[in-house]
Amino acid sequence: xxxxxxxPALTALVVDDEAPALSELAYLLDQDPRVGTVRTAxxxxxxxxALEDGGTxxxxxxxxxPGLDGLDLARVLARxxxxxxxxxxxxxxxxxxxxxxxxxxxxxxxxVRAQRLSEAVRxxxxxxxxxxxxxxxxxPAGPGPAAAGPIDEDRDETIAVELGGVTxxxxxxxxxxxxxxxxxxxxxxxxxxxxxxxxxxxxxxxWGPAGFARIHRSTLVALPHVDQVRADAGRCVLxxxxxxxxxxxxxxxxxxxxxxxxARPQPPPQPTTQSQPTPQTTAQPAHATGPT
Numbered sequence: 001x002x003x004x005x006x007x008p009a010l011t012a013l014v015v016d017d018e019a020p021a022l023s024e025l026a027y028l029l030d031q032d033p034r035v036g037t038v039r040t041a042x043x044x045x046x047x048x049x050a051l052e053d054g055g056t057x058x059x060x061x062x063x064x065x066p067g068l069d070g071l072d073l074a075r076v077l078a079r080x081x082x083x084x085x086x087x088x089x090x091x092x093x094x095x096x097x098x099x100x101x102x103x104x105x106x107x108x109x110x111x112v113r114a115q116r117l118s119e120a121v122r123x124x125x126x127x128x129x130x131x132x133x134x135x136x137x138x139x140p141a142g143p144g145p146a147a148a149g150p151i152d153e154d155r156d157e158t159i160a161v162e163l164g165g166v167t168x169x170x171x172x173x174x175x176x177x178x179x180x181x182x183x184x185x186x187x188x189x190x191x192x193x194x195x196x197x198x199x200x201x202x203x204x205x206x207w208g209p210a211g212f213a214r215i216h217r218s219t220l221v222a223l224p225h226v227d228q229v230r231a232d233a234g235r236c237v238l239x240x241x242x243x244x245x246x247x248x249x250x251x252x253x254x255x256x257x258x259x260x261x262x263a264r265p266q267p268p269p270q271p272t273t274q275s276q277p278t279p280q281t282t283a284q285p286a287h288a289t290g291p292t
Contacts, residue, residue, distance in 0.1 A: 007125060009036025011055055015047040015073065016040075016062040016089070021110065025060060025089060028117050034125060044068025048076065056084045058105070058124045063090040071095065074102045085127055087120050097197055100159050106169055123158075123169070130156060157210075159187065159196060170194060172210065176225045176240045178203055180218040190241060213255055215247040229259065 012029050016022040022040050029038045041047040045068055059077065063070035074086045088099050091110040099107045105127050106120040157172040170187060179186045180200035187194045204214055211223045221238060228239035236247040247255055
C-alpha cells in the first residue's frame with residue numbers, strides 16, 4: 001500500500017462510444033487517489049489522437065465500438081514504442097481469450113463495480129512497477145508506433161480465465177504447472193486450477209523462454225517453482241509445493257540438462273590484464289669515429 005501511495009499517479013484514458021458509460025467510468029477513476037489525470041475519448045480514432053503526445057499509463061477501453069473497435073485499438077497500441085497498458089471494459093465475456101492474446105492487464109465486465117475497478121488500478125500499478133526496472137536499462141523512446149518485435153519474456157503475462165461464469169485474470173508467475181486436456185490446457189496454481197482454451201503446444205512455445213519446460217507429452221512445469229528433484233524407481237520426480245509430477249523417460253535428459261544449466265553459477269568476470277608495452281629501441285645513427 002505504501003509503495004503504491006508513493007508511486008506517481010496514473011494518467012488514464014477512457015474510451016467508450018456510449019456517453020453514460022464513458023462518464024460513469026471516468027467519474028469512478030477520478031475518485032481514486034492513485035489516478036491523477038483522467039481523459040476521455042468517444043471512439044478509437046479519437047483515442048489515437050489523444051495518445052499522440054504520449055504520457056498515458058493505461059487505456060480503459062470498451063470493445064464493441066463502431067469503426068475501430070477496442071480489440072483493434074489494442075492491436076495498434078501494441079505497436080507503440082511505449083505502449084500504454086490496456087484494461088478492457090465490456091458487457092461481453094466471449095472476448096476474454098482475445099484479451100489474453102493482446103496482453104491486457106485486466107478485463108472488467110459492465111456494470112463496473114467500484115471495488116473491482118480499484119483492483120484493476122492496483123494491477124496496473126503493479127505491472128508498471130514491474131516494468132520500470134527493465135525500461136530504465138533501455139534508451140528512451142518516444143510515443144507512437146514502432147516496428148513489431150519479439151515479445152518481452154521478462155514481462156509477467158496475464159491470462160484470462162473463466163471460473164463460475166466470471167472472467168478473471170491470472171498472472172503467469174502464479175502458474176506452477178500446466179496439464180493438457182484435449183485442445184485445452186488446465187493451469188494449476190497453488191490454490192486452484194483454470195481451464196484455458198489454448199493448446200499445450202502453444203503455451204510451450206510461448207512460455208518456454210520464461211522457464212516452462214515439457215516433462216511429459218501432456219505436462220508443462222514452471223521450473224522456478226520446482227522445490228525438489230529426486231529419483232524414484234529409476235524415474236525422475238519433481239515436487240512443486242504439495243504436488244509431485246513424474247517426468248517421462250523421453251524428457252528426462254533434456255530436463256536434467258536444462259536444470260543443470262540454470263543452476264550452474266556463472267563464472268566471475270576475469271580481470272582484464274593490460275599487456276605491458278614492449279620497449280621500443282630506436283636505432284641511433286652511427287657516428288664516425290677517428291680523426292675528422
